[in-house]
Amino acid sequence: MLRARPALLLASALAVPALVAGCSATSAADDDGTVQVLASFYPLQMIAQEVGGDRVSVESLTPPGAEPHDVELSPAQVAKVSDADLVLYLSGFQAAVDDALAQAEPRDALDAADATTLLSGDGEEHDHAEDEEEGHDHGDADPHFWLDPSRMPAVADAVAEHLSELDPDGAQEFAANAAALDERFAALDEAYRTGLAECGIRTFVTSHTAFGYLAHRYDLEEVGISGIDPEAEPSPARLAEVSDVVRDEGVTTLFFETLVSPKVAETLAQDLGVQTAVLDPIEGLADDDADYFSIADDNLEALRVALSCS
Ligand SMILES: [Zn+2]
Incomplete structure (x- = not known):
C-alpha cells in the first residue's frame, strides 16, 4: 500500500485521468527506464540512492552545500514535485516542501515521519499519529532523526516498499539494497555505542x-x-x-x-x-x-x- 497523506490521496484521485493518459503501464519507470525520486534533503537522498541503485534517478530539493531548514523552492522545483514518481520528505522540517506538496501531485509521497518515530524538542518520544489526528503541525517535533542510525532502517525499508510499488520488477533488488544499507546503519550504531x-x-x-x-x-x-x-x-x-x-x-x-x-x-x-x-x-x-x-x-x-x- 502506498501511504500518501489524505491531501495527496485527494490530489491523486483528481489526477487520475492525466495519469492514465500519461502512463501506459503500471510501472512508473520513466523514459530513461528509471523511477524519478525527489528527496527533500541529503539523508533522504542518500537512502533513495542506496536503496534504488541504478533503477532510480534521485534529485534533492536542497542544493548541495545549502542548509535545508530554510530552503526556498523555485517555481521549477515546485513543478518537479508534481512530476516526481516518489517524493521523500520530512513533514514539519522544511515549510517550503510541505507547501509544495500541499498543491503538487506526485505519483507517490513518503513522509519519513510516518516511517520512524520522532522525538519532541525536549527529547521525549513525539506522537506523530496523535498530531495527525488533532490536526497539529509538527512544530514541537525534533526533525534530526537521521543522527540516530538506529532510526534509519525503518525509513530505508519504507523507501524499498514504495519503490517496489512503483517498479515491481525491482522489488527484490530494492529489498536486498535496503537490507545491505540497514546492516551499515546497524554497524554504525554499534560503533557509536561502544565508542x-x-x-x-x-x-x-x-x-x-x-x-x-x-x-x-x-x-x-x-x-x-x-x-x-x-x-x-x-x-x-x-x-x-x-x-x-x-x-x-x-x-x-x-x-x-x-x-x-x-x-x-x-x-x-x-x-x-x-x-x-x-x-x-x-x-x-x-x-x-x-x-x-x-x-x-x-x-x-x-x-x-x-x-x-x-
Ligand atoms: Zn538542523
Whole structure:
C-alpha cells in the first residue's frame, strides 16, 4: 500500500485521468527506464540512492552545500514535485516542501515521519499519529532523526516498499539494497555505542540543537547554543547559561557545524578559553568526497576526543 497523506490521496484521485493518459503501464519507470525520486534533503537522498541503485534517478530539493531548514523552492522545483514518481520528505522540517506538496501531485509521497518515530524538542518520544489526528503541525517535533542510525532502517525499508510499488520488477533488488544499507546503519550504531560508552564527560555543546537524537540514543546530554533552527540568534541569557554549563561540566570543546557560520561558537569559545571543533549534523554535504557514513565516523571521532572517551 502506498501511504500518501489524505491531501495527496485527494490530489491523486483528481489526477487520475492525466495519469492514465500519461502512463501506459503500471510501472512508473520513466523514459530513461528509471523511477524519478525527489528527496527533500541529503539523508533522504542518500537512502533513495542506496536503496534504488541504478533503477532510480534521485534529485534533492536542497542544493548541495545549502542548509535545508530554510530552503526556498523555485517555481521549477515546485513543478518537479508534481512530476516526481516518489517524493521523500520530512513533514514539519522544511515549510517550503510541505507547501509544495500541499498543491503538487506526485505519483507517490513518503513522509519519513510516518516511517520512524520522532522525538519532541525536549527529547521525549513525539506522537506523530496523535498530531495527525488533532490536526497539529509538527512544530514541537525534533526533525534530526537521521543522527540516530538506529532510526534509519525503518525509513530505508519504507523507501524499498514504495519503490517496489512503483517498479515491481525491482522489488527484490530494492529489498536486498535496503537490507545491505540497514546492516551499515546497524554497524554504525554499534560503533557509536561502544565508542561513547566510557567517557570522562557526557555533556557536549553544539551551535544548533541538532544532536538530540544522538544524545538520546547514546546517553549523552546536548546543550545547544541556539535552538533547533540554526539561524536563530542566541540571547545573552542563553549564552550565560551555556557558559555556566561549560565551566561546571568541564567542557573542553564547543562544536560548530559546516553549513552555518561558526562565529557565535568561536566567540564564546574564545571568551571561555576552550576549543572549537566540527560536529556535522549531516543536513547536506559541504564536501563531495564525504557521505553520510564518513561524516558519521568523523563525528564519532570528534565526540570521543572532546568527551575524553576510552
Ligand atoms: Zn538542523
